Amino acid sequence: xxxxxxxxxxxxxxxxxxxxxxxxxxxxxxxxxxxxxxxxxxxxxxxxxxxxxxxxxxxxxxxxxxxxxxxxxxxxxxxxxxxxxxxxxxxxxxxxxxxxxxxxxxxxxxxxxx
Amino acid sequence: xxxxxxxxxxxxxxxxxxxxxxxxxxxxxxxxxxxxxxxxxxxxxxxxxxxxxxxxxxxxxxxxxxxxxxxxxxxxxxxxxxxxxxxxxxxxxxxxxxxxxxxxxxxxxxxxxx
Numbered sequence: 657x658x659x660x661x662x663x664x665x666x667x668x669x670x671x672x673x674x675x676x677x678x679x680x681x682x683x684x685x686x687x688x689x690x691x692x693x694x695x696x697x698x699x700x701x702x703x704x705x706x707x708x709x710x711x712x713x714x715x716x717x718x719x720x721x722x723x724x725x726x727x728x729x730x731x732x733x734x735x736x737x738x739x740x741x742x743x744x745x746x747x748x749x750x751x752x753x754x755x756x757x758x759x760x761x762x763x764x765x766x767x768x769x770x
Numbered sequence: 771x772x773x774x775x776x777x778x779x780x781x782x783x784x785x786x787x788x789x790x791x792x793x794x795x796x797x798x799x800x801x802x803x804x805x806x807x808x809x810x811x812x813x814x815x816x817x818x819x820x821x822x823x824x825x826x827x828x829x830x831x832x833x834x835x836x837x838x839x840x841x842x843x844x845x846x847x848x849x850x851x852x853x854x855x856x857x858x859x860x861x862x863x864x865x866x867x868x869x870x871x872x873x874x875x876x877x878x879x880x881x882x883x884x
Contacts, residue, residue, distance in 0.1 A: 660812070699774070699860055699875030745813065755826065756868050760813040
């Protein structure tokens with residue numbers, strides 16, 4: 657089945673710096689890769705996603721890149737702010753027996769220091 | 771408010787107790803999910819319901835019993851749990867079952883089994 661590895665598990669940056677979180681997946685047939693942000697005391701919330709026919713997608717300070725050949729994708733946050741502090745999860749859509757499911761990474765705890 | 775409400779937010783129970791977690795979504799979605807979130811582990815999919823019919827049960831022990839009386843409500847009945855079942859239980863909903871449909875999560879129910 658699909659396996660998603662996420663690194664690093666924790667990341668601490670200074671306000672204004674950039675943060676990068678990387679994920680690799682095992683099934684080359686996976687074609688949809690969302691990123692979820694979980695703030696303290698809340699459930700995960702989708703912040704950006706990318707499909708396999710696109711190499712990069714941006715939304716203001718957030719961007720995701722996808723390298724299908726290497727089977728890895730990354731989340732880039734520029735000009736980090738304290739409110740970016742949260743746990744970030746990557747995921748890959750995996751198809752098995754006609755059903756689809758999202759397989760999540762273990763999460764990255766991002767801390768932005770003022 | 772995310773549109774997915776979970777109660778209770780915190781629950782402490784003994785191994786012989788019977789309790790239930792409740793989830794309600796106000797988004798008009800037709801699929802609902804239970805996930806288990808443990809520290810340093812990926813989100814684990816437990817159950818999936820589509821139009822009130824269970825479509826997936828990911829080898830979850832029988833001490834967890836889901837119920838979906840209608841498309842807006844989802845329950846997780848708990849009995850004779852083990853301490854290793856202590857975790858954050860997240861409910862989610864989506865419009866449709868494909869892995870590319872955005873999951874909207876509730877804030878979770880933090881369960882502690884003594």
